[in-house]
Amino acid sequence: MRETSKMKRCRWKSVTISLFLSVLGFILLLPVLVEAHPKDFTFLIEDPADSSPSGDRTPLVLIHGIHGNQWPTDVDDVNNPFLYYWQTFRMFFYSWDKSGLKDKYKLYSFWYESDQISVDEISQGLRDWIDERSFQEPGTPDKLDDRPFVIVAHSMGGLVARAFMNQTLNIGQWPGHSGGERVIKLVTLGTPHHGSPGANDEDALAAYYASGVWDQIFSLSQFFYNVTSAAWASKWDVTFHSTQPNRSDLRWDGKLWPSLPFDDKGILMII
16 A cells, blocks of 8 residues: 555655646747748658659659658758658659650659647648749659649558648649649558557557656646657748647547557557
8 A cells, every 4th residue: 555655645746846847948948949830840842853844744752650750961862861761662653664654654752740730730841842832834853733633641641641632722823722633642551540549659659658747747748749849840840830739640540548449359440
């Protein structure tokens, strides 16, 4: 009994410390927190291996998954981390394919911060970049012709594409039309369409400990991390947004599970 009481005191002490650090960090760093625009944490470029006009080709937009958002130090370097994510696909597209894909499609890549920003906001960034690229004059770098296009998306990128197609209304060339009206086909690769029970690190840990107290500790610690990261990292490393809970939009069917869902064979269900 005494051990249990001691553990409870220790847990509440941890909660108090986490709360204190979170509030202190927020007060100290409030002046540097700014409301971010979707285009501040997203980017759309044409593949640097092919800067020629698209002609009659259909735009094909690649969207990476979570943690695939290393910002390129040089967008003209075909070996930079941004394009390395799709390296095998690009090698097939440009070198190995014999069916003439590169004569039918022109590649673009959509970059976004995947760790701190909601899927809905990322999809708004995709909409804004497509509108901007469509308005550009012919011959402008990264120009995207104003025509229907194809999306190939991996993992979380598929959720971004779905949000763009189903929930985002265009405000540029196609005002009032959903993003999906501009998409010919969507191909998703390994996308967790129901979400994932392991989307939040703090949620997974809290499930293991099966304690609401631990859930508070991890959530508060994550909040403090978000605040400090926003202050000291460059905007391409992380963006803090006060209105969006970190990765709650990726939870399994939108729920905070008291324990991780396994099937009758003991396999974690994450699809």
